[in-house]
Amino acid sequence: GESVGLHLPTLSVQEGDNSIINCAYSNSASDYFIWYKQESGKGPQFIIDIRSNMDKRQGQRVTVLLNKTVKHLSLQIAATQPGDSAVYFCAECAGGGNKLTFGTGTQLKVEL
Amino acid sequence: EAGVVQSPRYKIIEKKQPVAFWCNPISGHNTLYWYRQNLGQGPELLIRYENEEAVDDSQLPKDRFSAERLKGVDSTLKIQPAELGDSAVYLCASSPGLNSPLHFGNGTRLTVT
Numbered sequence: 607g608e609s610v611g612l613h614l615p616t617l618s619v620q621e622g623d624n625s626i627i628n629c630a631y632s633n634s635a636s637d638y639f640i641w642y643k644q645e646s647g648k649g650p651q652f653i654i655d656i657r658s659n660m661d662k663r664q665g666q667r668v669t670v671l672l673n674k675t676v677k678h679l680s681l682q683i684a685a686t687q688p689g690d691s692a693v694y695f696c697a698e699c700a701g702g703g704n705k706l707t708f709g710t711g712t713q714l715k716v717e718l
Numbered sequence: 719e720a721g722v723v724q725s726p727r728y729k730i731i732e733k734k735q736p737v738a739f740w741c742n743p744i745s746g747h748n749t750l751y752w753y754r755q756n757l758g759q760g761p762e763l764l765i766r767y768e769n770e771e772a773v774d775d776s777q778l779p780k781d782r783f784s785a786e787r788l789k790g791v792d793s794t795l796k797i798q799p800a801e802l803g804d805s806a807v808y809l810c811a812s813s814p815g816l817n818s819p820l821h822f823g824n825g826t827r828l829t830v831t
Contacts, residue, residue: 614758638817649722649809649822650761657817695760699817705774706751706820708760 614693616713625683627712629696634677636698640706641670641681644693653681653694683714691716720744722823724810730829736798739826743791743812750787751820752795753809761809761822767793800830 619625631639637658642650656663656670656679663670669682679696693711700707723742731737743750748769753761764783766774769790778785782801787793797804807827811820 640819642822647824649811649824650820652819652821655819697760705763705766708762711758711760 614711614713616715618715618717619686621688621716621718622685625681625686625690625714627681627683627694627714629679629681629709629712631677631679631696631698631709633698633700633707634674635700638699639670639672639679640697640699641668641679642695642697642708643690644695644711646692650695686714686716688716688718690714722810722812722821724808724823724826726826727824728827728829730831731800733802733830734799736796737800737828738794738796739808739810739828741793741795741810741823743793743810744814744821747812747814747821748790749813749815750793751811751813752785752793753811753822755807755809755825757806764795764808797828800828802830804828805830 640655641653643653644650654665654668654670656672661672667684671680693713695711696709697706725740750767752764754764755761763777765778765785767787770787783797785795807825809822809825811822813820
């Protein structure tokens with residue numbers, strides 16, 4: 607299928623290395639953040655979320671870090687695998703509502 | 719658990735023609751969203767429903783776009799007439815409540831020629 611990753615920032619990593627994908631969010635009132643993975647021809651898939659009362663949250667092979675001072679979010683993927691190749695989006699939500707605003711995606715390419 | 723189901727997967731139409739997309743959310747999810755995703759960009763919200771009520775349609779181009787969610791379950795999004803600039807992937811998502819992850823379908827890829 608046609609890639610949604612054209613013209614996106616690209617991060618290339620070797621298989622087995624750790625990946626760090628960064629995101630700057632815009633709204634200082636945002637209090638809920640989500641990382642999504644999107645493979646070609648598919649919808650965004652939930653990876654991990656974090657609320658503003660936390661600065662770190664870990665999942666299986668993934669860690670999200672939140673720095674509210676500089677409005678920065680990062681996704682760390684440990685031991686990156688070929689199946690991790692996709693476009694990754696951060697999304698923010700403000701005011702307890704359910705309006706999710708997506709950031710610019712990052713294309714992750716895993717090299718064998 | 720079945721995910722969000724959308725149909726059709728692909729649609730090619732000529733400009734000025736009407737088109738409709740259908741979405742079946744995850745069972746029990748009261749909140750339903752329609753997003754549009756242009757190539758190389760993140761999804762952008764068009765409309766959000768809480769049950770059958772549209773609670774945020776500020777980004778929906780109401781001159782040509784319409785949506786409905788009868789009985790608070792399935793939803794349809796319609797464009798009439800379609801324009802070349804409407805070519806995009808139209809994504810439906812649902813969630814169980816506030817500050818919960820959205821679950822997306824695989825979208826409908828619309829091409830307007």
